[in-house]
Amino acid sequence: MSDFRRLFITAGASWILSTAYAAPAGAACRELEGAKPETHLAYLERERSALNTECIEYAMIHLGFEHHLPAIGVLIKWLDYRRPEVPSKDPAVVQVHPTWQGSIYPAMTALFMIGKPAVPDLISVVANRDATDLVRDHALETYRMIGRDDPPNAVAALVRASREAADAGAGQRLWDAAKQAATRCSPQIRNDCIHTLDVH
Numbered sequence: 001m002s003d004f005r006r007l008f009i010t011a012g013a014s015w016i017l018s019t020a021y022a023a024p025a026g027a028a029c030r031e032l033e034g035a036k037p038e039t040h041l042a043y044l045e046r047e048r049s050a051l052n053t054e055c056i057e058y059a060m061i062h063l064g065f066e067h068h069l070p071a072i073g074v075l076i077k078w079l080d081y082r083r084p085e086v087p088s089k090d091p092a093v094v095q096v097h098p099t100w101q102g103s104i105y106p107a108m109t110a111l112f113m114i115g116k117p118a119v120p121d122l123i124s125v126v127a128n129r130d131a132t133d134l135v136r137d138h139a140l141e142t143y144r145m146i147g148r149d150d151p152p153n154a155v156a157a158l159v160r161a162s163r164e165a166a167d168a169g170a171g172q173r174l175w176d177a178a179k180q181a182a183t184r185c186s187p188q189i190r191n192d193c194i195h196t197l198d199v200h
Contacts, residue, residue, distance in 0.1 A: 029055035037068040044074050053084050057106050064110030071110070072118045076125055078107035079138040101141060108142045115146055122146075123161050126177045127170040140177050144184065151185045152196045159197060 032040055032055055040059035043051070060078065063071040083104050102108035111118045125131050125139035147154030155178050162174035178197060185193035 029058035031055055032058050032062075037063055037066045037071070040066075041068065041071045041074060044071075044078065048081075056081065057083060060106045060110040064113035067114050067117075069114065069117050072114060072121050075107045075110050075114075075118075076121050076139070079105065079111075079125070079135045079142075080132065081105065081107055100145075101138065102145075105138055108138050111142050112145050119143060119146060119157075123158070123174070126158075127161070127165060127174050129169055129173070136173070136177070140180060144181055151181070151189055152192045155182045155185075155193050155196045 029052065031052070032043060040063050043055060043059045044063075056078075060075065063075065083106055085104075100109075102112060111122065122139045122143040126136050126143070128136070131139070143158075144151070144154060147157070158174055158178035158181060162171045162178060165171035165174055182193040182197055183190070
């Protein structure tokens with residue numbers, strides 16, 4: 001890997017981690033303050049409609065920071081959860097929607113922080129015909145960021161998964177995801193990613 005490519009990838013990952021959340025304390029939740037990961041996980045397994053929005057984010061953030069592997073399956077179910085927007089009291093303030101969707105869909109960032117152990121579940125979501133387009137896209141984007149150190153290899157893994165899929169439908173969804181991932185590679189390495197589609 002070239003020094004430029006390594007620098008580009010490292011800078012991108014650092015930007016995500018620094019902007020996705022200002023800090024774990026950004027979401028306050030007295031109910032979960034000081035609680036263990038198991039308690040955070042149990043909270044997210046409750047009925048959504050009964051949960052406090054700040055506690056939802058608080059639980060996800062801490063599960064991510066703790067790299068709590070048992071939370072992966074539950075966080076997957078929350079990939080469609082969007083952080084509520086808080087209108088600014090200052091009419092001059094313009095809200096900017098960031099490029100990294102994990103900053104408004106906190107389960108994405110939690111899974112990103114857990115890292116490679118979440119990859120098999122994320123690939124399963126991408127292949128799942130019952131998942132919504134939104135959830136599949138969020139799973140793919142999270143998978144891409146976990147594989148940020150070597151995007152062509154991440155694309156290649158999707159290609160292999162498409163060929164090993166149990167049915168044609170799942171294989172097609174994984175192949176489509178591989179093509180999307182290749183075209184989403186940064187301009188500096190996009191040709192490498194696209195070339196990977198042809199050789200794997």
